[in-house]
Amino acid sequence: MPVKVIIPTPLRPYAGRRESVEFEASTVRDALDRLTTEYGELRRHLFTEDGRLRSFVNVYVNDEDIRYLQKENTPLQEGDQITIVPSIAGGSDGAAASAAVAVPTLSKEEILRYSRHLIMPEVGLEGQLKLKQARVLLIGTGGLGAPLGLYLAAAGVGRIGLVDFDTVDFTNLQRQVMFSTADVGRPKLAAARERLQALNPEIQLDTFETRLTSENALEILRPYDVVVDGTDNFPTRYLVNDACVLLGKPNVYGSIFRFEGQVSVFGLPDGPCYRCLYPEPPPPGLVPSCAEGGVLGVLPGIIGAIQAMETIKLLLGRGKLLVGRLLLFDALTMRFRELRLRKNPECPVCGPHPTVTRLIDYEEFCGIRGEEAPAPTATVPEIEPRELKARLERGDDLFILDVREPHEYQICNLNGYLLPLGELPRRIHELDSSREIVAHCRSGKRSAEAVEFLRQAGFRKVWNLKGGILAWSDQVDPSVPKY
Numbered sequence: 001m002p003v004k005v006i007i008p009t010p011l012r013p014y015a016g017r018r019e020s021v022e023f024e025a026s027t028v029r030d031a032l033d034r035l036t037t038e039y040g041e042l043r044r045h046l047f048t049e050d051g052r053l054r055s056f057v058n059v060y061v062n063d064e065d066i067r068y069l070q071k072e073n074t075p076l077q078e079g080d081q082i083t084i085v086p087s088i089a090g091g092s093d094g095a096a097a098s099a100a101v102a103v104p105t106l107s108k109e110e111i112l113r114y115s116r117h118l119i120m121p122e123v124g125l126e127g128q129l130k131l132k133q134a135r136v137l138l139i140g141t142g143g144l145g146a147p148l149g150l151y152l153a154a155a156g157v158g159r160i161g162l163v164d165f166d167t168v169d170f171t172n173l174q175r176q177v178m179f180s181t182a183d184v185g186r187p188k189l190a191a192a193r194e195r196l197q198a199l200n201p202e203i204q205l206d207t208f209e210t211r212l213t214s215e216n217a218l219e220i221l222r223p224y225d226v227v228v229d230g231t232d233n234f235p236t237r238y239l240v241n242d243a244c245v246l247l248g249k250p251n252v253y254g255s256i257f258r259f260e261g262q263v264s265v266f267g268l269p270d271g272p273c274y275r276c277l278y279p280e281p282p283p284p285g286l287v288p289s290c291a292e293g294g295v296l297g298v299l300p301g302i303i304g305a306i307q308a309m310e311t312i313k314l315l316l317g318r319g320k321l322l323v324g325r326l327l328l329f330d331a332l333t334m335r336f337r338e339l340r341l342r343k344n345p346e347c348p349v350c351g352p353h354p355t356v357t358r359l360i361d362y363e364e365f366c367g368i369r370g371e372e373a374p375a376p377t378a379t380v381p382e383i384e385p386r387e388l389k390a391r392l393e394r395g396d397d398l399f400i401l402d403v404r405e406p407h408e409y410q411i412c413n414l415n416g417y418l419l420p421l422g423e424l425p426r427r428i429h430e431l432d433s434s435r436e437i438v439a440h441c442r443s444g445k446r447s448a449e450a451v452e453f454l455r456q457a458g459f460r461k462v463w464n465l466k467g468g469i470l471a472w473s474d475q476v477d478p479s480v481p482k483y
């Protein structure tokens, strides 16, 4: 049924200078959709990035404000008249003029660069301009940050912020495809900026070479529309979640471990947050990090690319987001599963009666201080790699106990006796408590546990090789590979 939409003066420059238009429409939303489909530039004046009617735009049907009818679902009848009333301070001509200056456009180069987006009706010029105006913050430029940074930059997200304080390590290259071999030793942000700017010189990059903390998080996150969580540790993950909820920002979450990944979109007004899913972090040491547990090289590429896809959909206001849904991916069986997530009414941060109303100490909350849980090495007797070498050369009778796993022993070893930490309790009888024992692992952490266990079992002459096989390689024998 035909209805008439009255265009207010300030918005007429974006509606072909017409005073009114007529459409067939059954609801207000329908009419506004038709209007903004025909006059694409109007859309950003009327709707927010996520498709909600801007708070300073009032819409009337005949003489009634739709907020007191059925809002955007208000049904329309033949001959109804819709009036759009934006609250614009100052003179309407001036407002229109300044707004006209602010309307972004695409250059000839950008039109060519994004042509495969522009020819899709789901993106089009309107969508590409949304991407150009969008501001996205990536927390972490590691495994997940690589596909995120590359794809968001390539797709034309106008402003991308990067937060990281690490340098590129040789062991990163197996999965962090934003970096090249020549970048090893450089700050990740410098290398990422160079790579992303080379990929797309049209975009703006902001870099924050700092650890995200409770003190700086709100300030860093505030200017961005969407936050993407590419972190690898629990304190930062809870910090990002809480800061996003407090600021009302969407949080595109992804996590990876060995060959499994998770993705969801948190922090939208009607959707759950990370704490609705996991109110409490696991105790320290229960879930190993990628550095301890390993990660299959392609996995962060898959999970990060899904996060990038959700970010683009969020910015475009298209499709069905992973809101209220937790996507689980298992690379070994090549299966995706989906769990329904509900907004927890008891959630301490996004629930109706939150107990977390400002950022807290997240390392304390996660039960750790500093980056990793303190190793128990301080309490057990240790031997320095050089001292061990000297004693072996003197011909001292030392029993070298290697408490790593068999697949690690294959990478490198010190000709020790292989007895994995997990098997120590039931195989302890294989060890001779009258001999001096030096236990070692990769870094000295597991062997410290082994030494502690043996001491409690009554072994008196047992030492931990300080720094493990990594320190041995650094200080004694560089031909032993590090991993």
Ligand SMILES: [Zn+2]
Residues within 6 Å of the ligand: 272, 273, 274, 275, 276, 277, 344, 347, 348, 349, 350, 351
């Ligand atoms: Zn919540």
